[in-house]
Amino acid sequence: MEQLAQAVAERVVTIVMDAIDIDAILERVDVDALVRRVDVDGVVSRVDVDGLIDRVDVEKIIDRVDVQKIIERVDVKDVVDRVDIDALLEQTELGSIIARSTTGVASEVLDVVRAQGVGLDDFFARWVNRILRRSKETLPQGPPTLVGPEATARLATPELTTGAQ
């Protein structure tokens, strides 16, 4: 008798379940309200995070990461540009290391003489350019193999410089 009741019950449940539209019921359920009632902290506190991490194969995950692709997406030039060299030298031992390895009265004097020379070169070049009514941007900076093709390409394509003047 009991077995009969069990069989009937299972059959009834199956028929009822087939008849119910689960999707329609779920659409009527306010999931947000349901989640709000869940004690997430309580659930998380019951999770053994250490055990979970121990079960994770980090090496395998790293192996699946395409590091080269990530590096290619990083704008290294932009990162370097954002580095404040002055601050770096002032705040680290790097400055004193460079100073110890390269300083000397002779090099200091040379730096001064050369810097003054370049400054005066620029001064005279500016005035000559003004007199000759030409822009510095239209002039080649140096030989092609030393300054790169873009700096000397101005010679070949003067029309490109017109807009930059």
Added chain:
Amino acid sequence: MATLARTRPIEGRQGHYAGAVSRLAAFAADVGASWGLFTLGAAALTFSVQLVSGGHFSPTNHPLGSLIAIVIWEFFYFAYQWALSGKTIGMALLGIRVVRTDGSPVGARQAIVRTLTLPFSFLLFGLGFLGILTNRDRHALHDRFAGTAVVYSWDARAARLRWLARKDPEGAPSPDSA
């Protein structure tokens, strides 16, 4: 050094055409160096001749010989150094060097032609040097003959790093504020 603190070194000029002042200063330094070395050599020669012969010897008593010796010495002073490293003593001091017009190192031929044609730039009150100021690629007359150019060779960025490393972080003014 206070002067450097007021003068911010110009960065990134390696390979750029050198200007007239740097080139003129380098040439003046070379004239001084070559004459100084020649005088030392002449003194050593005089001393050696007097030591060996026991008699009196002075190069000033042989003006033609002295003139020829000076011309040969000046030729070797410039040509040898340019052919060897592209720079003379004066150019090394000012941080400039001679290269071919395409930027490659000069060879013996360019060095010799440049040395031989250098006097032509002095003609007509140094008109041949005017090109350093007026030409687009700052070529003097002897550069045109030899197919050479003069460029900056000193590392201004390294000089700036040295300056930053040397300066007193609390007391020294920033070059940006100069």
